[in-house]
Amino acid sequence: MADYKEKMISSKKIYDGRIINLRVDEVTLPDGKTSKREIVEYAGAVAVVPINEKGELLLVRQYRYAVGETLLEIPAGKIEPGEDYASSAGRELTEETGYEAGNMKHLISFYSTPGFTNEQIHLFLAADLSLKKQNLDEDEFIDVETVSLKQATEMIMSGKIRDAKSVAGILTALKFLEDK
Incomplete structure (x- = not known):
């Protein structure tokens, strides 16, 4: 080679x-x-695929200035200095959705776009969710929506869910859950 x-x-x-x-x-x-x-x-990021007790996926809808569109995504955010990945994932989940996970499982880590950035995203599956309080950053405006995993995969295939971390996260979580 x-x-x-x-x-x-x-x-x-x-x-x-x-x-x-x-x-x-x-x-x-x-x-x-x-x-x-x-x-x-x-610095790196975490992304979370949160599944509620009904087996539904929690997604966040937010405007993304860089692409000029409102997107439906899995919760995600940057890792704070000194923060471990699981803690970061839990913090982002609560901040963006208002839910706390009783069970957080690391699935995979991947590079988002290695052609020009060193960003690595650490993907988690969150379960045993309990509603606490949404705690958005002052510059975040987010709505939370629930969809079935089947609907989410259909939304990926029809182009309604288009950001890479959400596509990778949802499909990875689906495969993990199917193999369980």
């Missing part, structure tokens, strides 16, 4: 933000030529 690893020659920080950082790296390619790589650095 060939070694396609690229080696960094230099790195220049372009932007240092609250949520992301942007840098441009110059790299040596496997054939000896050089190229530039624009990298979005992100």
Whole structure:
């Protein structure tokens, strides 16, 4: 198997933000030529597939400025410094939906878009839900909706659920539950 690893020659920080950082790296390619790589650095995220006692999936509907659309998604958010993944997932679930999970199971971790970011999303299945209180960030406006897993998969196939973490999360959870 060939070694396609690229080696960094230099790195220049372009932007240092609250949520992301942007840098441009110059790299040596496997054939000896050089190229530039624009990298979005992100601390990482968690995503949660919450299933209630009826076997329904809790989804959040929110406007996403970057794409100019209101999307239906699984709850998710960034990992805070020093926070473990399960705690982060529980916090995001409660903040966005108002529910707390009695059972939180890590399913998979995956890169969201490795062509330009190092973001890794850690996916959890949440069960034994109990309603507490929604605690949105001051810049979040979210509605919570419930759908069956069958409806959710139909919504994926018809393009009504289109963000990658939700597609990956719902299909992974469905496979996990089927194999249980």
